Amino acid sequence: MAKSDPYLPDSPVAGLIPTLNKTGWMTESLDEYSADFAAYAGTIDAEALDIGCAYGIATLAALAAGARILACDIEPQHLEILEQRVPTEQRSRFRSQAGRLPAVDFPPASFGAILASRVLHFLDGEQIETTVSKMFDWLKPGGRLYLVADTPYTGPWYVHAEAYEQKKAAGDPWPGFVADYQALLPASTDPDGHPEFINPLDPDILSRVCRDAGFDIMSAAFLSGSTKHAKGNEHAGVIATKPAV
Numbered sequence: 001m002a003k004s005d006p007y008l009p010d011s012p013v014a015g016l017i018p019t020l021n022k023t024g025w026m027t028e029s030l031d032e033y034s035a036d037f038a039a040y041a042g043t044i045d046a047e048a049l050d051i052g053c054a055y056g057i058a059t060l061a062a063l064a065a066g067a068r069i070l071a072c073d074i075e076p077q078h079l080e081i082l083e084q085r086v087p088t089e090q091r092s093r094f095r096s097q098a099g100r101l102p103a104v105d106f107p108p109a110s111f112g113a114i115l116a117s118r119v120l121h122f123l124d125g126e127q128i129e130t131t132v133s134k135m136f137d138w139l140k141p142g143g144r145l146y147l148v149a150d151t152p153y154t155g156p157w158y159v160h161a162e163a164y165e166q167k168k169a170a171g172d173p174w175p176g177f178v179a180d181y182q183a184l185l186p187a188s189t190d191p192d193g194h195p196e197f198i199n200p201l202d203p204d205i206l207s208r209v210c211r212d213a214g215f216d217i218m219s220a221a222f223l224s225g226s227t228k229h230a231k232g233n234e235h236a237g238v239i240a241t242k243p244a245v
């Protein structure tokens with residue numbers, strides 16, 4: 001398969017680029033909420049944060065829109081590749097930092113906007129709550145938070161979608177949690193390096209966590225994946241704001 005970018009690794013799936021640390025995939029096109037982040041980041045003076053950025057599809061779009069942006073990812077090699085992809089004339093508005101959620105931290109009121117796209121479902125419930133609370137602190141008053149996560153209707157864990165719906169109806173706060181993710185991998189897949197668990201989310205769960213952290217919800221919806229088989233509910237998104245003082 002021909003690659004759209006010489007810096008990116010080969011992919012067996014059109015529309016998705018595998019990460020180097022086996023924790024997932026980066027989409028080759030922006031979902032609606034990530035595109036909104038990129039456009040919004042270009043309108044504000046404050047720096048924006050793209051955390052869990054992988055190879056930087058949202059970072060590059062935000063830079064093209066005029067943003068100042070900090071790209072953060074668990075994998076330093078992703079950041080090295082991203083730096084090569086940033087046009088020379090935009091590098092003065094770009095910086096990067098390796099970090100792992102929820103341990104990574106930044107000073108309070110550092111950013112005007114934050115995007116965490118397709119990363120929260122790799123955290124358990126307590127870690128998600130900790131992460132979103134930290135993001136509330138990292139944002140300036142009036143700043144925007146953009147969250148995008150995989151839902152129970154995509155990936156190999158879609159086989160648990162019915163159980164997720166039953167658990168959600170029964171009041172389980174984390175109904176999509178799958179304790180043994182590696183058991184869902186094809187027999188031919190080496191499980192080494194893959195996550196032990198997966199915690200797919202939906203717009204209601206993301207909204208609840210954001211409200212509990214102090215955010216006001218602007219928008220929450222299911223979002224479409226980027227493959228030809230997408231049905232429109234592969235991702236969950238929330239746009240929230242930190243109340244202005």
